[in-house]
Structure formats: structure tokens, C-alpha cells
Amino acid sequence: MSTRRRPPAGSRTELPPLKIVRKIVLLQLAYYACATVLILFTTVVYGAPFSLDLVFGWDSLRGDTTIGWMLGLVWLLNCFISVMFLLVFVSRSKLVPDFALTIHFLHLITTTLYTHSLPSNLLWWGLQFASAAMMTFLGMWACQRRELEPIKFGGHGGSTQAGSSSQASAGDGQQESSFGRGRGRERSLQEYEMDDMKRTGEHAV
Structure with missing residues (x-):
């Protein structure tokens, strides 16, 4: 009888398909929620009307208007904040590039479906590439820093217990x-x- 080889345990339990989909949905929702709050705050301070076109559209992201440059800075700030979302939901440095690129790819699809046209603004494309690169780099750095933290067993309590046990043995x-x-x-x-x-x-x- 031929026996089927079982896949490694990590591939079955580490990232099952449903868990991947759930993480992608949570990251995308957090990405848009943070961007909406930042853009809403910016428009209120600037005195401009708020609309969903500023979030899902690409026409307003222009280099010849003040609101266009402000939106670019807001999206870059949203990129830095999204690194914390990657640290919370992903927490694995080798998986950060896949999730970061997936976020921007889904944003491209959402923008195309919302505007019924493929983005043709060079500033929009340049911002997406810069945001994806920074999110990937900073996300991997943050996750690696978290992975390399030493694991503490008992903290100071363990040292005091060790000291008391050594004193007891000496006595x-x-x-x-x-x-x-x-x-x-x-x-x-x-x-x-x-x-x-x-x-x-x-x-x-």
C-alpha cells in the first residue's frame, strides 16, 4: 500500500487559508479606516469638503494643487501607521512583503472599480510604489525586532528564587x-x- 506524505506541520497550522483571508480583510479594513480618519481630519482643518472620492479616487491626488500634495502626505502617514497593523496581525517578518503588496494591489482594484477607470496619474502610481516599499521595509524591521527580543522566564522573581536557593544550599x-x-x-x-x-x-x- 502506498502511503501519502503528509505536509509539514507548519504549512497546515501556521497559515491556513481562512486565517490568511481573515488577516487580509482585517488589514484592508484597518488601512481604509485609518486613511478615512486622516483625510477627514485634514479636510476639516483645511476647510475643504470631504467625500469618498478623496479615499477611493485618484483624480484628487495631483501635483498641481495643494489638496493633492496634502493627500499624498496623508497617504504616506497612513503607510507608517499601517506598519503597526502588520506588526499586530502578521507579526512574521517573512510574511510582511506578501501582505503589504496585497494591501496595495487590493487598493488598486478598489480604486479602479470605484472610478471605473485605471489610474493614469503618475503621482498616484509613484505614491503607491513608495508606500508599498516603505511599508514592506518598516514592517519587516519591526517584526524582526520583535522576533529577536529575548524571552524572559520569571523575570526578577526567578533571580531572587535562585539567590534564595543558593543561600539555602550554602547554609x-x-x-x-x-x-x-x-x-x-x-x-x-x-x-x-x-x-x-x-x-x-x-x-x-
Whole structure:
């Protein structure tokens, strides 16, 4: 009978398909939620009306208007904040590039479906490439920094317990040594008394 080889345990339990889809959905929602809040705050401060075209459109992201440059800076800030989302939901440095590129690819699809046209603005494309590169680099750096943190077992409590156990063992050793010395002294006194009794017996004979 031919036996089927089982895949490695990591490929089955580390990232199952449903878990991958759930993480992608959560990251995409967090990406758009953070961008919406930032763009809304920027438009309120700037005094411009807010609309979903600023989030899902590409026409407003232009280099010849002030609101266009402000939107570019907001999307870059959203990229830095999204690194924390990658650290929370992904937390594996080798998986960060896949999720970061997936976020921007889904954003391209969403923008195309919303505007019914493929983005043709060079500033929009340049911003997407810069955002994907920074998100990948910073996400991998943050996850690697988290992976390399030393694991603490017990903290200061373990050191105090170790110190108390060492002190207890030292105290037991001192007690055993003093007990051994006491027994040695008693033995020497008994031998000395036996010698005296033998000598007196010989003289009596």
C-alpha cells in the first residue's frame, strides 16, 4: 500500500487559508479606516469638503494643487501607521512583503472599480510604489525586532528564587560542616577517655 506524505506541520497550522483571508480583510479594513480618519481630519482643518472620492479616487491626488500634495502626505502617514497593523496581525517578518503588496494591489482594484477607470496619474502610481516599499521595509524591521527580543522566564522573581536557593544550599553546607566538626570533636574526646582508662588498668595490674 502506498502511503501519502503528509505536509509539514507548519504549512497546515501556521497559515491556513481562512486565517490568511481573515488577516487580509482585517488589514484592508484597518488601512481604509485609518486613511478615512486622516483625510477627514485634514479636510476639516483645511476647510475643504470631504467625500469618498478623496479615499477611493485618484483624480484628487495631483501635483498641481495643494489638496493633492496634502493627500499624498496623508497617504504616506497612513503607510507608517499601517506598519503597526502588520506588526499586530502578521507579526512574521517573512510574511510582511506578501501582505503589504496585497494591501496595495487590493487598493488598486478598489480604486479602479470605484472610478471605473485605471489610474493614469503618475503621482498616484509613484505614491503607491513608495508606500508599498516603505511599508514592506518598516514592517519587516519591526517584526524582526520583535522576533529577536529575548524571552524572559520569571523575570526578577526567578533571580531572587535562585539567590534564595543558593543561600539555602550554602547554609545547609555550613550546617553539615559544623555538624561534622562537632561529631569529630566528640569522637576524639571519647578516644582520649578510652586511652586513659586503658592506662589506669595497666598500672593497676
